[in-house]
Amino acid sequence: MISTTQHPAATTLLRFATAGSVDDGKSTLVGRLLHDSKSVLADQLQALEHASRSRGQDTPDLALLTDGLRAEREQGITIDVAYRYFATARRRFILADTPGHVQYTRNMVTGASTAELTVILVDARNGVVEQTRRHAAIAALLRVPLVVLAVNKMDLVGYREETFAAIADELTAYATQLGVPEVTAIPISALKGDNVVEPSPHMDWYGGPTVLEHLESVPVGNAPAQSPARFPVQYVIRPQSPEHPDHRGYAGQIAAGSFRVGQEVTVLPSGRTTTITGIDLLGESVDAAWTPQSVSLRLADQLDVSRGDLIAPSAAAPSVTQDIEATVCHVADRPLTPGARVLIKHATRTVKALVKDIPSRLGLDDLSPHPAPGSLAANDIGQVVIRTAEALPIDCYADSRCTGSFLLIDPADGTTLTAGMAGHAFAEQATEAPAEDDEGWDF
Known part of the structure; x- marks a missing residue:
């Protein structure tokens, strides 16, 4: 090793x-x-x-x-x-x-x-x-x-x-x-x-x-101790070989902090805990890895982990919620309005979402709020309230620029509408979502 x-x-x-x-x-x-x-x-x-x-x-x-x-x-x-x-x-x-x-x-x-x-x-x-x-x-x-x-x-x-x-x-x-x-x-x-x-x-x-x-x-990068570790899963590795018939690795890029062998981690949004038994970096086993390295983690338990899940230290796991308050910069030419049906891309997970409210638009010269703008036009920065169809493990942007940010995407043509920075979650834990309507947007 x-x-x-x-x-x-x-x-x-x-x-x-x-x-x-x-x-x-x-x-x-x-x-x-x-x-x-x-x-x-x-x-x-x-x-x-x-x-x-x-x-x-x-x-x-x-x-x-x-x-x-x-x-x-x-x-x-x-x-x-x-x-x-x-x-x-x-x-x-x-x-x-x-x-x-x-x-x-x-x-x-x-x-x-x-x-x-x-x-x-x-x-x-x-x-x-x-x-x-x-x-x-x-x-x-x-x-x-x-x-x-x-x-x-x-x-x-x-x-x-x-x-x-x-x-x-x-x-x-x-x-x-x-x-x-x-x-x-x-x-x-x-x-x-x-x-x-x-x-x-x-x-x-x-x-x-x-x-x-x-x-x-100037100093660059964050020391491992300064940021809670975050690992969005990009791909599940299942090599079929006689030497390693039960091998299962979870590949991705470390978004923040560091991970080490023997560390107790939580898989989100499921909330299940386990221990890291191995870290593979460039085909070699290592005892620790840091951001922004791309690695494969091996876990002690056979959990249901897939692309879009987030692995984090159990002692510093983010909140999991369906209700997000965020500051966004609208980048599309067509305006963003309350009630808009969008996709939200957070780390490696993309889920359906609704824009529930746009409480304010910020003055760009000093970030002063202007209440109830009704919509956000191109280049506007404002506050939005979003409800997601599935629970997301999202950080406050002030704590993690990577896992506290997201994109809103037009589900019809894939156009990027808005870049967002999460503020705080209204609910500490995810709530059971109501049944969706025929189009899958009523949540």
């Missing part, structure tokens, strides 16, 4: 997103990060230079490294979330460059939903604006643990320290009110390269890290 007594962190991965108002320089910052960290291939540089010359520019437009859609190039704005993968000697990165337009708020939510850090850009000439506050509010709503305030275009304000300090103080105070645990402010010029990868020779009054230095050094 392989011993894994330490958390596997030989090479760490940071997922981060950029956000900011239109023309604050998000795409240019991303392009500068990729260019100056030597993460751009030679043929990409040639294509970039050609595209820049065709637009009448003498120097390469680094924003074109991320603005890949034709409409983005023509309009000079970011529309869709652009994902980029790059690495340095110290860390690997998955970067989501999100749009700045208000009408693409849902795209920003998509990009930041899995981020461990958000870089919010501010134009030093304009300071903190409404869209800046909106993005800070969304970062707080999504429980992004780390926020970097990049005060961009410092070259256009004479690299003045007082301009940077005023903006940093204002946004830090606002983010603190929203509950953002940590804000790091960095003065930069994405166009000139100041404090992006290399320290700026023009701001000797700043003694902090560059953007890349900060991204390389």
